[in-house]
Amino acid sequence: MSGSSGGVEFEVLGWPPKKNEAKSLFAAGHVHADGVRALLEAARDAIRWDEWSLATGEVVLELTIRCPDRPDGDATNFLGGVADVLQTMVSPNVDMTHLADLATVGLYLDDKQISRITYRELPAAEVSYRVRVSTLRQQDLPE
Numbered sequence: 001m002s003g004s005s006g007g008v009e010f011e012v013l014g015w016p017p018k019k020n021e022a023k024s025l026f027a028a029g030h031v032h033a034d035g036v037r038a039l040l041e042a043a044r045d046a047i048r049w050d051e052w053s054l055a056t057g058e059v060v061l062e063l064t065i066r067c068p069d070r071p072d073g074d075a076t077n078f079l080g081g082v083a084d085v086l087q088t089m090v091s092p093n094v095d096m097t098h099l100a101d102l103a104t105v106g107l108y109l110d111d112k113q114i115s116r117i118t119y120r121e122l123p124a125a126e127v128s129y130r131v132r133v134s135t136l137r138q139q140d141l142p143e
Contacts, residue, residue, distance in 0.1 A: 007134035008107060010046035012038050016063065016129050018073045019080035039085050040102040043131070047105070054088065055108040058115040058136035061086075066124035075119045082131060083111040107133045 017035040046052065063082055065071055071078070088106030108114075115136055 007132060008043075008046045008050045008052040009130065009132040010042045011128055011130050012042045013126070013128050014038060015067075015072065015127055016065065016078045016131075017081035017085055018077040019084055020073065020077045035081075036085050037102065039082065039131075040105045043086060043107060044102065044105045047107070052107065054106060055113060055133070055135050057113065059108050059113050060116040060118070060132075060134045060136055061114045062118040062130075062132040062134075064120045064122060064130040065127075066122045066129065067127045068123065068125060071121060078129075079117060079119060083114055086131070086133065087111045 015035060017039060061079070061083060063079055065078065086107045087110050088104075088108070089110040
């Protein structure tokens with residue numbers, strides 16, 4: 001999907017990072033550090049491919065998890081983790097130097113911009129997930 005049509009979409013192997021503790025997902029040594037890195041790498045590549053521009057208005061976040069059994073977390077933890085990682089606004093108190101160029105990857109300024117969410121779980125042999133972020137246009141709003 002082209003960024004000019006308002007969306008970016010990508011797949012990531014493994015579980016999405018979960019937001020389930022006070023420690024920042026971006027902190028070095030976080031239990032979900034590998035998942036954060038995988039998500040940022042996939043987002044970076046999709047931004048380049050889809051020519052996505054940083055969203056400044058309302059956005060839609062879609063998260064689809066594929067796995068053989070029930071996920072090892074709940075929808076709100078996964079959505080919170082993905083939403084946090086994909087924003088550019090991070091506390092200035094968090095050292096992100098260990099992420100190198102990935103520290104600048106983001107699809108939107110702040111997760112407060114998310115005004116619509118879709119979450120699905122689908123059966124699959126291997127664990128992976130798909131993320132789609134799109135801009136919310138006026139014609140998408142209910143009358």
